[in-house]
Amino acid sequence: MDESKYQSWQRQLADIGGTNPLLQFEPSSLGQLDLFRAHPSGLAQLSTAKTANLSSLVREEIALSRALAVAKKIKRKADRIEDNFGVPASFVAAGLVRYLDRGLPILLWQTHILRHGTDFELRLSNLPQINPAVAEIVRKYRPDFRESDLLAICAGQSDLLPVGVMSLLAEYLQPANSDLEKLLVLGNFVPDLVRLQLQPIDLAAGVAGYLFEQKQLSIQPSVTPITLVQNADQSQVAVIEKANSGKSFAVQTLPGCGYLQTVVNLLANLALDGKRALVVAPRKQTLDELAERLSQAGLAGLAVRESDSWSDAVAAISRNEKAVPGDLISARARYQTSNKEVADYFTAIGEPDPELAITLMQCITELAELAASTHPPTNSARIRLELLPQIKNVIEPLLAQAHEAGLFSYQPTSNPWFGARFSSQVEIDKALSAVKQLAGENWRMLSYQISRYLTDLDLAKSDSVEQWSEQLRLLLGIRYTLDRFLPTIFDHPLADLIAATAPRGVASELSGAQRRRYKKLAKEFIRPGSSVPNLHQALVAAKEQREGWEKFNTTSAPPSVPLGLADVQSKFESIVEVLNLLQGHLDPNPDLPLLVRLPLEELGMKLELLAINTELLNRLEERRPITEKLQSLGLGQFIREVSESSPSLDQVKREFELSWWQSALEAIVSRSPELLEYSADRLAMIELGFEQAGNHLIEQGVISTQHALAERWRSGIAKHPANADKLRAQLRQRSLNLKEGYSSGGELWKALSPAVAISPYRISQLAKGEQFDVLLILDAASTGAAEILPALSLAEQAIAFGDPVISAPENFDTVARVSSEKEPAERDSAYQLVADQFEVVSINRNWRTSGQVLGKYLNQTFYNNQLVLEPTPAMLFGEHNFEHFEVTENARAIASADGSTESLASEVEQVVALVLSHARWTPDESLLVVSASKLHAERVEERVAQEVAKQPELAEFFDAHGRERFECLSMSELTHRLADRVIFTVGFGRTAEGRISGTLGDFNSASAGRWMVNQVVSARKRMTAVSCYNFEDFAGMSLPENQRWLKDLVAPSFLQETPDGKPDPLLQDLAKRLEKLGIKVVLNFASRIGLAASYGSKAVVVDADWSLVGDSLDEQLRLRPGLLRAMGWEYQRVHAFEIFAKPQDVANRIAQTLGINLQGKPEKLFDELATEDRPERWGDGDDSNDDRLRDDKPPHWG
Structure with a gap:
């Protein structure tokens, strides 16, 4: 900076305070009281005791009235200067020096002006101070001058202007062309301002x-x-x-x-x-x-x-x-340990997986968004862990190609060829030819013949081809045994014969003689002329055949094989050949039963479907490459489940997203099993710690x-x-x-x-x-x-x-x-x-526990949305902290002269009524009245004082609240004040013609915008506007500059509903569960609260892991929850796994927080009648006996 800037600041400093009476004193009846004209006894009391009432100084009634008005002005100005500038400004000036055509007061007695009813008390300091400008003049002629020498003369004196002071000062200023005069004036003087202007500044320091x-x-x-x-x-x-x-x-x-x-x-x-x-x-x-x-x-x-x-x-x-x-x-160590525990949890759910480069929270969020979509995907297919990383990048064109080829057009349950595998059209033709030959009448004839043959042997009814196979295999074995042994072989116990014919290495309890005897007996069962190469194996087979016959035969007849077995066996083999051929091409899903195990009736239907529903095979060769590609990527189960609904391409993609994100979630948890240790109770303890x-x-x-x-x-x-x-x-x-x-x-x-x-x-x-x-x-x-x-x-x-x-x-x-x-x-x-x-x-984070009055308006209009505000429970209930009262009676000026619209009596009375109501009903809350008219503010203050004099029980309120005491100020006078409630009264009514006043006081100033926001931020809890205007006065026209700020308070546009942000998909399911419990829910309330819920007069904030607000863990888990509780919210934390795994438990806990008794909640026996179905709507009386039954209950019921 250069010297010109310094000189500019010096000029600005010199301009502060306007014309300084300490540098150029001029008598003024507006803001000064001449105490030389005071009553001698009152002045003597003031000089000796340093205190006196104004009524003892001025005793003539008219003069006293004027003196009281002047004292009030002096006090008001002194209070404002002291409050806003930190310097005393009420003094009694004693003595005057005439120097270079200027009059400079000499001594300054600091004076406290205290109101006592309608009177004022003046209290002077024990010692005066010297006008710094006078001291500076004296030093020009007496460099060794010390102010203490002059002030020492005043000590113990009974005169406010000691003769010794005047004499000594006259001696000091003898070389100067100056005169000394007597002066004793009460007024506004600011000696500290003179000292500041005279103080040297070291610009190099x-x-x-x-x-x-x-x-x-x-x-x-x-x-x-x-x-x-x-x-x-x-x-x-x-x-x-x-x-x-x-x-x-x-x-x-x-x-x-x-x-x-x-x-x-x-x-x-x-x-x-x-x-x-x-x-x-x-x-x-x-x-x-x-x-x-x-x-x-x-x-x-x-x-x-x-x-x-x-x-x-x-x-x-x-x-x-x-x-x-x-x-x-x-x-600090304890805090760092606790901080690490919390950070470890959020790192675990928020740190990207090393292989998949995604976080657990991303998985949960994506899955929640999919679940909340219009047509949520439902498949449960999983993708192998090793395939997850690369499949995401290549899958989209493959799914599009598969959908185009019709891969998802056929449902597994409705098309028997779903999942069929063929390597060529020849195989398809061969399979189709075989199934068409077998299906239908041919199948019914063959199955009847085989079943009839087996039934005629009194064998149990077969339910499947596999059971046919068991029975036919048994009959073939029996036939082989009867061809080599006598039929009596099935009547004789064979255990000893089997043991006797076993190889010698096999342990046996039989003696050698017994073995020889039983072996001889076994040979006696062989048919003459037949030979049995392995007698032991043949006997074992005969024993098993007898047991099988006993299992399947429904009578006590011995095992036998009638003629026709070879023909039946041939028919059976022709069926099995076709079934094996088909089974080799059909869906290899292990959950599907084999054809040979299907019930015979179901198998017949299956064969007919295979023969008829061949549409799927038409483009099978075209689909085969893409099918094999998807199956190689581990999507076989995915294809099967997704095809159930014949989805669109978009739905197929959503189904894949579900499968991929669910598989990714399981993969992350499998690699980090410690995640499963974070139970809701443990996390609650960690966060409490x-x-x-x-x-x-x-x-x-x-x-x-x-x-x-x-x-x-x-x-x-x-x-x-x-x-x-x-x-x-x-x-x-x-x-x-x-x-x-x-x-x-x-x-x-x-x-x-x-x-x-x-x-x-x-x-x-x-x-x-x-x-x-x-x-x-x-x-x-x-x-x-x-x-x-x-x-x-x-x-x-x-x-x-x-x-x-x-x-x-x-x-x-x-x-x-x-x-x-x-x-x-x-x-x-x-x-x-x-x-x-x-x-x-x-x-920029607002910490007011009552919220910020007109916070939305302030943020958007003045702070470019920099202000971070938390919503209050009242906002959730639709309540506002702003109200407007329109004065409708006597709201017009009775004349058209200038100033006739200012401070109409009707508006004054409306404001006074509000002030008195506040003092009576909410005395614990501080109050401030602000007006665009200084005259109006003064009139309101006077009327309030008059009413308080009539209602002394309200006086305590107006003396309370310390720094937030009740005041009536103009907008321009208001600086850095706070009050629980601010009443803004415009102070200007309508013209005689009913229009808005052309002059609007402080609204005419270029600083109106700054004063406007100043009064708004002064309101801690609520703001009330009082005016003779309404929104219609500002509608449909271009407004003058001075009316634009007024419009914001009289016709506010900021009382609209609090805008909510995009709902959190993870909380949407929880919201639905809460609504089913009768709780009102708002998602992303005011874009600050993920889920806000209310029931009755209670409101709760639900903060989830992913919706925590704040720039640090301390803000998220300690400071902000504390603020929300102080604002009146109930506060509930929910964690990722908890809401994902047990959403109903979370909903129940929140409901109990709001005071809902889930265990004892009575269930309605009948649905509530609609309005049009109630008796009173039809002119009928209430025919309920409930009241009579309650009154007539027996005494012992209690």
Whole structure:
């Protein structure tokens, strides 16, 4: 940057406050009270006691009325300046120096103006301060001038303008052409602004040196790991990491994203790293909130505020004295172990398989999508593991070719030739010829003849060709035996004969004599003239034949074989020959029965079908190559199952996808059997342990930080005992400022105050020469670069936190003017300065437990959808946090003069009614009223005060809520406020003709958009708009610029249903099961919740493994679930295998969470009658006896 930029900032700094009465005093009846005209007794009381009521100073009724109005203006302006700029602005100015045609007040007594009913009390400080401009003039003539010499004269004096002061000042300024005059005026003065303008800046030091002198910043990266003392999402952690690296940068802080929480963590880590931080913010509320957050985190006094240095220093000492050692190392180890357990699970389901390059979650997701499709695939075919990797890349054209060839056109159950295998047309012709010769009448004749022959022998009825084969084989054996043995062979026990004729090597219990006798007996059964080569085998066969005959023969007749066996055998063999031929070509599916085992009747039908249904064989040769190709890829079972439905090509592809993904899932699980160990109970314990470890780590982070700071404090006391005594003495006086702390404490003070918090306008209150390592600029977008420049020279690193969407550098007029129209501030902001010169990061996750009022509108209109918002249960129930009241009665101006439409009485009364209703029925919630008209805001405030005077029971509400106390402000006055409820009242009615007012107050400003979003983000829970307009006033026409923002609140387009994202297929089945239990379900609710369900007044979030939201495991499993619970959701985690394997158990668990009693749920005996079937619809009375039966129940029933 060049000198011109510095000069530009100096001009901007000089313009702050407008005409400064400390540099050029001019009497004004609008914003000043002349106390020289006050009643002597009241003035004497004010001078001596430093306190007096305004009514004792001004006793004439009309003058008092004017004085009260002026005091109210002074107080209102002083409060605004102090709140928004962090500097006192209400003083009694005593004495005046006339110097170079300028009048400069001399002494300034800081004054607190306190309201007591309709009166005001003035409380003055014990000692005044000298106008810095006067002190600067004196030093020109007396370089050795010390302000303390002049102030010492005021001590103990009973006059607000001691004569000694005037005398000494006259002596000092004798060389100057100046005059001294008496003055005693109550008004708005800002001496800190003069000090800032006069303060010299070292443009070669710190970050300022980098900006103006291109000096390299001495960046000192942190070597210590981050220690969190508050919960932090990943974007907040990134801010701390970048800060620890020593870099300067800007942080865009979106609404509700916890930037003060980030600052707390950042300050703790800077302190642990031994770095001192200077925290600068113009707004007193910001610094007070930071101190409160630090105290809530257990680090009270970590940042010592300039406005309350003594309290913060005492709090820091108390914290140091109470600190105990922590065990952060063990907490980190526990957290890392728990984190690894959780990460291992998500790695297991999310890490790609080394061979298939897919994850288990992909498998489950794909299978769920297939199941949720319009025509879900159903086959159960599997693909071999070794074929899975390559088959996916080649299968699509093969399936298309197979479908074109008609491979899937024939169902296995309806076509007997399905799966037939032929190598040539000759084989097909041969098989067809054979089956056609056998089928039909020929089969019926042959089967009848064979069955009749066997039945005539009293053999059991055969059910299949295989049983024919057994019986015919038996008859052939019997015939062979009877040809060689006498028929009596079947009547004699053969066991001993078989043993006697066995080879000698076979063990036997028979003696040699017995063997010889039985062998001789066996030979006696041989027919004369016959020879039996192997008598033993023949006897064994005869024994088996007799047993077979006994098995099949239904009578006691001996085995016999009538004539005709050879002919029957020949017919049987002709059948078997055909069946064997066909069996060799038919589907080899082992689950299908062989032809010879089919029941004879079914076999006959099968043969007829084979002979008739030959369409499949027409293009069999054409299909054979593709069939063989698919079978070689392991898809034989796939072809068989898919063909059952004669599918389209798309359906075939879906069926293949099902088969492939199911096979892949089983392959991944088989290679990683540890996946099966992750039961729902075990995962719940792992995640609970992770959550507890995270909370424990935060707790130990606080304890360890406390102990580290305490050790540094104790070490400082031991090293600097003299400084310790000085600091102790100073604290015992119950008064301490930053300069006194630094001068008395030295290095010990640095150990006590790792951070100092101050307004940029009060930088002069820092001790001369005090340096810092890091400058933190809070509310940087509303802080001007001009006023931050002195702070930039004090540190080597600058971090600016701000939101340029809702903030811009502000200005104020010190002097009250007739026209209070606020001009937009056109100044460079500290945020933009740092953002332009360094990097920009953002924290964008909203953590408000009540949700963000008008979050959708804010996100889309102002933040380009950067804001991450979680939906509330109220959104699921269709409730809105915005409402609009239209004032319809007396909504028109009664005249056409300018200003006649402003602040109509009817609108004032409507707002007052809402305010009083809020105070009566919801006093625990803070309230803020905002208007586009400053006059309207003042009128509403006056009317509310009048009503509260009539209803004193409501007064407590208007004094409650601390920093969120009730106020009525104009849009331009509203800065960085929060309230549970905001009532926005336009403040302008219709013209006499019924049109929208031509002037709309703050909406006419170029800053209207920024003020608009500022009031919206101020509402924590709900917002109410009150106006005399409705949506019809903004329809069908081009709107002027000043009406466009108004339209957003009067005719909102953001109250539409919350848009839902694409439903998660894995949760669709679960949703259907929940709906069957009577639960309302929304999938991908607001694109943030995978499944939201409600029953009655309860709502539950169902978070599955694959739909977790967050940038880290800590966000996904600890922070976000905690936020959702705080918002009022019930929270349920479901895991991949659980919902895939036991979806109904998951549905039942969710139902029980919503309060549904599944065990005791009564079943309806009858269906509920339709409306048109009920008796009352037909004019009949209720003829139910239920009530009478309940009343007449016997006493012993209880």
